[in-house]
Amino acid sequence: MSLYGMTLANNTGVQRAIVDIQADQFDSLTDGDFARLSSDRSGGFVSRFINDVNALREAGLRLANNLTKGVLTVIGVLITMLIMDWKLTLVLLVIYPLAFGPVIALGNRVRKRSKQAQKQIGEVASLLSESFQSSRVVKAYGLEDYQKARAKRGFVERSRLFLKVLTDKAAVDPILEITGGLALVGILGLTAWRIAEGDTSLGNFVGVIGAVAVAAPELRALGTLNAVAQEGGAAADRVFEILDAEPSISDRTDAVDLSGARGGVEFRDVHFVYPDGSPALSGLSFSANPGETVALVGPSGAGKSTVFNLLLRLYDPLFGSVAIDGNDIRTFTGGSLRKASALVAQEALLFDDTIAANIALGRIGATRDEIEAAAKAANAHDFILTLPGGYDSPVGEMGRNLSGGQRQRVALARAILRDAPILLLDEATSALDAESEAKVQVALNEYARERTTLIIAHRLSTVRAADRILVMDDGKLVEEGTHDELMQAGGAYRKLVELQLS
Numbered sequence: 373m374s375l376y377g378m379t380l381a382n383n384t385g386v387q388r389a390i391v392d393i394q395a396d397q398f399d400s401l402t403d404g405d406f407a408r409l410s411s412d413r414s415g416g417f418v419s420r421f422i423n424d425v426n427a428l429r430e431a432g433l434r435l436a437n438n439l440t441k442g443v444l445t446v447i448g449v450l451i452t453m454l455i456m457d458w459k460l461t462l463v464l465l466v467i468y469p470l471a472f473g474p475v476i477a478l479g480n481r482v483r484k485r486s487k488q489a490q491k492q493i494g495e496v497a498s499l500l501s502e503s504f505q506s507s508r509v510v511k512a513y514g515l516e517d518y519q520k521a522r523a524k525r526g527f528v529e530r531s532r533l534f535l536k537v538l539t540d541k542a543a544v545d546p547i548l549e550i551t552g553g554l555a556l557v558g559i560l561g562l563t564a565w566r567i568a569e570g571d572t573s574l575g576n577f578v579g580v581i582g583a584v585a586v587a588a589p590e591l592r593a594l595g596t597l598n599a600v601a602q603e604g605g606a607a608a609d610r611v612f613e614i615l616d617a618e619p620s621i622s623d624r625t626d627a628v629d630l631s632g633a634r635g636g637v638e639f640r641d642v643h644f645v646y647p648d649g650s651p652a653l654s655g656l657s658f659s660a661n662p663g664e665t666v667a668l669v670g671p672s673g674a675g676k677s678t679v680f681n682l683l684l685r686l687y688d689p690l691f692g693s694v695a696i697d698g699n700d701i702r703t704f705t706g707g708s709l710r711k712a713s714a715l716v717a718q719e720a721l722l723f724d725d726t727i728a729a730n731i732a733l734g735r736i737g738a739t740r741d742e743i744e745a746a747a748k749a750a751n752a753h754d755f756i757l758t759l760p761g762g763y764d765s766p767v768g769e770m771g772r773n774l775s776g777g778q779r780q781r782v783a784l785a786r787a788i789l790r791d792a793p794i795l796l797l798d799e800a801t802s803a804l805d806a807e808s809e810a811k812v813q814v815a816l817n818e819y820a821r822e823r824t825t826l827i828i829a830h831r832l833s834t835v836r837a838a839d840r841i842l843v844m845d846d847g848k849l850v851e852e853g854t855h856d857e858l859m860q861a862g863g864a865y866r867k868l869v870e871l872q873l874s
């Protein structure tokens with residue numbers, strides 16, 4: 373009964389520790405650098421939460437339930453043996469570690485190989501989620517065989533790596549059998565000699581061997597436990613990689629809250645290269661005054677979205693500075709800095725919840741009336757009312773139940789509700805038809821009057837009305853002016869417009 377009680381207590385303890393580890397891992401990733409999250413496969417992270425944590429749980433439970441019992445038995449047996457025949461016990465104490473040497477070496481190999489296997493599970497998880505998310509393209513392009521082959525390769529590799537770990541673990545018992553057998557032969561010889569010399573008696577010897585027989589299964593269990601512990605250790609290494617990572621972008625100790633921002637934005641000679649080495653900005657300087665609407669245009673890869681990434685301080689520039697209202701954004705706390713901006717990104721990301729809940733994320737605690745007012749301003753109200761559940765309709769995973777244009781309008785409503793002094797629109801209306809876009813534009817013009825608005829758009833009709841248009845190329849500013857001025861100047865902007873009209 374006490375064993376039952378101990379097992380229950382261990383199970384609960386391990387389970388609680390696992391919940392804490394999972395929550396801490398999630399907190400660390402969510403609060404950590406954006407660069408880290410965007411640099412690894414999503415499946416890699418998912419597997420750290422599921423597979424690594426499972427391995428930790430297994431190891432934790434086995435260690436908690438078997439280690440104490442095993443160690444206590446071995447200590448008790450050792451004391452008895454020392455009393456009965458200390459010389460033979462000392463010989464055994466020298467021989468046993470020799471037998472355990474290979475088991476420990478094997479344990480280290482298990483650790484290395486488990487780490488490799490766990491990493492590969494992450495790759496398989498990414499492959500699976502990518503494959504299910506892209507099922508439309510897979511069907512439309514007849515890529516079923518291609519995907520099946522990729523998945524099969526992943527599964528085969530998974531089983532190959534898993535088998536290696538199992539093979540190592542399986543070798544523990546035979547090693548213990550062989551070394552144990554050899555040790556026994558030696559001990560028998562030694563004892564026969566000592567009995568002949570009159571140094572010990574057969575009775576003592578039988579007593580010691582009896583004690584070894586009691587301890588042997590526990591020792592063997594401790595041997596396999598080592599392999600399990602190493603597997604758990606490999607998982608723990610991966611979990612702690614996440615927990616211990618220090619974010620490179622964090623609040624300075626003297627950071628202050630940005631409150632009452634007027635929304636002036638300034639980039640001064642900003643140079644930036646992504647962590648993978650892709651150059652993005654090389655000496656970009658521009659400013660946007662509070663309340664001004666500034667459009668960023670230019671060829672794909674010119675660095676437009678990067679401007680938003682730096683303004684939100686998802687990354688820090690290599691050189692130069694980004695300022696709001698004349699103060700370097702690194703002097704502000706990250707939370708307050710991001711509250712000053714409302715971003716609508718190209719992919720209009722929605723969460724698997726209702727439409728109302730998705731809009732409300734713009735400002736936690738907003739009332740239903742405020743949510744509806746924001747939806748009206750984003751020209752979303754009418755389509756929302758045509759849905760069976762109205763504002764309470766579920767949008768599906770990543771907003772899959774809505775059309776691209778509908779998703780964008782819900783995302784716009786969320787940004788409008790945020791009521792921030794800086795509005796960042798990155799191809800925010802690209803999925804709308806011309807009529808809907810025009811309607812959204814009218815509403816946005818009204819809303820943007822008191823806000824600094826930065827607009828990225830390829831469709832140049834969207835940016836015509838901006839107070840100023842910045843033309844970027846290769847991470848630099850190449851032209852600047854109103855639509856009319858730039859058309860007259862006959863430079864890069866005019867070429868872009870003519871290309872779109874032709």
Ligand SMILES: Nc1ncnc2c1ncn2[C@@H]1O[C@H](COP(=O)(O)OP(=O)(O)OP(=O)(O)O)[C@@H](O)[C@H]1O
Pocket residue numbers: 410646647648650651652670671672673674675676677678679
């Ligand atoms: N997360 C990232 N990691 C690595 N490189 C990136 C990342 N995002 C962008 N880049 C690179 O930085 C450069 C600028 O990209 P950016 O997205 O800012 O261009 P853009 O002008 O917004 O292009 P588009 O109009 O196609 O959206 C590109 O060469 C791109 O490959």
